[in-house]
Amino acid sequence: MSKRIVVPFGPQHPVLPEPIHLDLVLEDELVVDVVPSIGYIHRGLEQLVLKREFTEYVYVAERICGICSFMHALCYSQGIEHIMNIEVPDRAKYLRTIWSECSRLHSHLLWLGLFADGMGFENLFMRSWQLRESVLDVLEDTTGGRVIQGTCKVGGVRRDIGQEKLDEMHRTLDTFEENCRDLGDVFLNDGSVKYRLQGLSVIPRDDAYALGAAGPTARASGVAMDHRETGYAAYGDLGFKPVVETAGDCYARCAVRVRELYSSIDIIRRAIEGMPEGPIDVKVKGTPDGEYFSRVEQPRGEVVHYLRGNGTKHLARARIRTPTLANIPILVKMLPGIQLADVPVVVLSIDPCISCTER
């Protein structure tokens, strides 16, 4: 047995902008053990429910994460709506679905870019981000914010999308899909990408299930869990099938996300076609009294907002479980047995978002 050494990885690392720290125990170049630690950027956002009114907290919830911001606001709003028995108008549900899927598109394109960068494919990184820009432009045109949309509120949405804009979005979707397929083709069929990713840190289905993996990480191992199947917002009307791969390696995790791009485009198209007329919000009266676990499928997996109201305009407690937290145990399982040079790629393959994990 050769001598063991410990190499620190992060919280500042050139390939990973997320502040997670891993102590990698190496034997020569081979990882044999890993000790993760987080806790560098706790902001105490859950505590703020005590100081902000429940309707205002949407803005705070939205700022938990810079990528799935809309979905945090959605998850929080749905939770409060459930506690207060508010029925959201159909048009608001459809709009929420469109913005959720736009967020998923830009999140996955961002991840594909970072992943390509992590494996040293600089050109692909730039092309992914170029494509992502067109999604951000649509978000800015329809909500007023590229990253923080600020359109979700308790009881509906704050902005409508006019028919003209919807038609324009529908027209541009075809070109966008063509570009996405060109890009996805490189990720799925390029020889060097395959060589780098196939067979790297395989997670069998049982392990993924037992360790509670979430989102694309679980689906890449054949666990067909996607919270959108429960039909919140307009997903129930639009028909939706989760994207599942079975190989469980880095390539499968990449393939799930590429194919989710196509399924998101499909959902947006159907949501635009089936967009009902009507109001976009209802008036919120009273205060929340009760508790609820609200769940939404984010690009990285399922997010859970636990909300408890006590009949005042401030909630008594909020607790948020983000998908990255669920994926850290599986990450610890993924790393032993791989080369040090593959560590960045494998860490990126769970799409870590530490800022929202620590809130």
Add this chain to the structure above:
Amino acid sequence: MGLFKMTKTVLRNLAGGPATRCYPAVPARTSPLTRGHVAFDPATCRSCGICSRRCPCEAIRLDKEAKVWEIDRMRCIACGDCVEGCPFESLTMEQEYFPPVTEHVVEHYTITYVKPEKPAKKPAEESA
């Protein structure tokens, strides 16, 4: 196949020009809805205080006595809630982002709105 794809991408990139822009020489892309920063019109504000109550960041401070309206630019997150809530349209959301600064910026405005004189009841009396 691969070579064909690559040539297509290369040609598209050559013909398409740069995907980025020379910001700040070329202004950033905005849309009519873009939430840049809040602008205040002291001539129409009637000191009702709705904006400061709605603001989730406590960025707005209103002193009714001194007729001073303040906005802390470093606290404001440009959510637009105050703009939606203002009943007198004194607040507007401008498209330009607030430029980066090195010092704390709190803007003070003196409200210049003057309550119009109540129209005298004379005409009513005359008609009566």
